[in-house]
Amino acid sequence: MLQNIDMSLVDWSRGQFALTAMYHWLFVPLTLGLSFIVAIMESIYVRTGDPEWKKITKFWMTIFGINFAIGVATGIILEFEFGTNWSKYSWFVGDIFGAPLAIEGIMAFFMESTFIAIMFFGWNKVSRKFHLASTWLTAIGANLSALWILVANAWMQNPVGMHFNPDTARNEMSSFWEVLFSMSAVNKFLHTISAAYILAAIVVVGISAWYLLRNRHIVFAKRSIVVASVFGLIGILNTIGTGDNSAREIAKEQPMKFAAMEALYDGKTHAGLVAAGALKGENKESEIRQRDFIFKLEIPSALSYIVHLSPEGFVPGINDLIYGNTRRGILSFEEKADRGLVAINALRDLKKAKDNDPEKYAELRAQFENPEWVNTYFKYFGYGYFKAHEPAKIIPNVAISFYSFHTMVGLGFFFVLLMFFSLIWSINNKITQRRWFLYVLVWSIPLAYFAHEAGWVLAEMGRQPWIIQDILPTMAAVTNLTSATVQVTFWLFTIVFTALLIAELKIIFKQINLGPKDGGQ
């Protein structure tokens, strides 16, 4: 099925999307979180009238503005790349996927871009309350835009609320509410935005800690730390809670991703959760390129408990999902590919019959409306593309999935401690005495970004080889371009994004160095 596809084109197209998404995500979480932190700070200023709070607000607002612009720049590319590089995808699921993107524009982007102008330029033009409302509306707009794109992404992980229309050869939406309120969408949204809050909190706390180390802007720094620590602590606790829910959802809807995250090859009850571990290289003799552990630290039965809330629960491994497990009712890859091929062939035959064989067309058309047939065959449509391919093709990269997952989770728990002590020690005024902790706070800034990127690597690489889980392989979604064309744009974007990133970092470092008095006023 995939013989005619230029794999180099697929790889470069994926590379380009990954590049854009990863750059984009360097800026977005700070925008999401800092917008609320600034709104909280300005609220305190409006309530107390204390000019120090105005100074604090304006400084963080400046940082917000610098970061916002570059987030917008990379964001527009992402939206249009669905069309430019993934046009088959855009048609196949545009009926469902396009709606959240449009709503994002109408509902969120306008709110964000309208009120951000007042936030920056309205200090002397509108009343204090109007200004404060604008700051809050900017934050709400930014977070609403995250809602819609995350709903769209969650739908790619767990496609619900749709049916296939063979006449148009695409999937069509059947329930907007199912798309919006699927558990995957709810968890993804809450998990991602609360993770953004912790990142923004760490940036604020880290920069403030740097001032304390330099003995500069003491009041500014201490107040910033208190606000950001409370915000960050709430954020990280929510991140962990929703992360737990997400894991359960992944185990249900994307069992292969879940198995890869834990490098679990043989399914079992009382499955342990790997707290830390290192993997060996691929075993070339194994059909599925198995990777064993060099060492691992396991929490007994924890994985079963996470998935089933019971240690007795069975967690399937990669082998179960490839070779099937009749006892547990799991179909083999071979069986799914056969069934998927039946669905693909039915669609081909229907297309052929449409103009010259009305009877056959009617018969095949009825099949696509028959829930039993859809559930038996069409459900595995995407697997049909992999018929005659080795099973390893449907396994995501286990090492990347495993390490990105454990990096993200490990750092998440570290951030709990970080925010907790930063709050406690700043409230009891001991934070300046613990210089080692101030250094830890400063150096945690890159770690927060690292955790975020790891999270997205897991979400997207762990879903492979699917662009839409079980429905459409990434390989079958790419636009018919030459690999050279995409290489040119890949390098073009790499150069521009990198230059802009350097510029943004230099400007931000300069603003930090200038400090709130010069930079923020």
Add this chain to the structure above:
Amino acid sequence: MTAAISYLFLQHYWWIIISLLGSLLVFLLFVQGGQTFILSLGKNDVEKTMIVNAFGRKWEFTFTTLVTFGGAFFASFPLFYATSFGGAYWVWVAILFSFIIQAVSYEFRSKPGNFLGAKTYEVFLFINGLLGPLLLGIAVATFFTGSVFSLDEMNHVIWQSPWKGLEAVTNPMNVILGLAILFLARVLGLLYLLNSIDHQDLLEKVRKKLVLNTVIFLVFFLTFVVWLLFATGYAYDDTGKVFMEKNKYLHNLFQMPLNTLFFLLGVISVLWGLFISLFRNSDKGIWWTGAGTVLTVFALFILVGFNRTSFYPSSYDLSSSLTIENASSSKYTLKTMFFVSFMVPFVVWYIWVAWKAINKKKITEEEMKEESHIY
């Protein structure tokens, strides 16, 4: 009630929304048009900063409208999204590229330690100002002139030119509409400066520039309109079969009189705005010419999408041409989005409130020295 809404109505309704967003986008390109003057109009740093800040407070509206235009097209006519963006790859990439470098330029230009230097960001703004309107105009012109693509049985696009969209520049009409949009944007940019800046020397220069740019704009625009009146267009019949119809757009003008009225009112309003700015020293020209732009562009979109006209025709394979009937989302999605679109008036309202709040005082030299947030 909702069951009574027909699929055809929703397809037309969504084309109206697309037309509205498209026409607002062309008006908001005044930001891009204005950017093309940053290097030539400001004789010193203060003047340059005033120009940059006048447009810098509005760039997000244009940007957001472009993104929403793309998103709304994706949601309502996904086959267009897949066909045009995936097919005319280089045109869209070039447009996007020009917008990436715009987004950061305002914020970074005057900041210390900005790595590339203020001049580079001004050049970025110039490039965006030039390429954005020109290429968007060329891309939209292909709605009338056609592109070279075909669709396979799964509706996947196969672009027939290795230039992936850039071949559109070989058709003079595409370039003429592109240039018309570019000079319209420049004219609107100048009118916006008249409206938002209080600086005698600068405004005198703006009025001088306005004369030449108006003439050039009118030449290109009228050439396009005359061509349009006599052009053979892409029509389709009851069965959806696309065919060439002589004077199709002229027929559309006759067969859709209300739309023709919009078009004429739009053109008159554009001209009136230019007239009062050039001959009566008015600073309100932007509103007349801006509203006229919205009406005219809206009417052109309707002209190319309604009355059984293919809005994205293929000159290579007529049967692959896109119409609002064969390229749209499902009825369910269009209906869902129909309700979402009820938010639009609310959005327009708060944009208006915010716009007025920021623009109630004109930009002055003093403000540039006192304001804490300067681009």
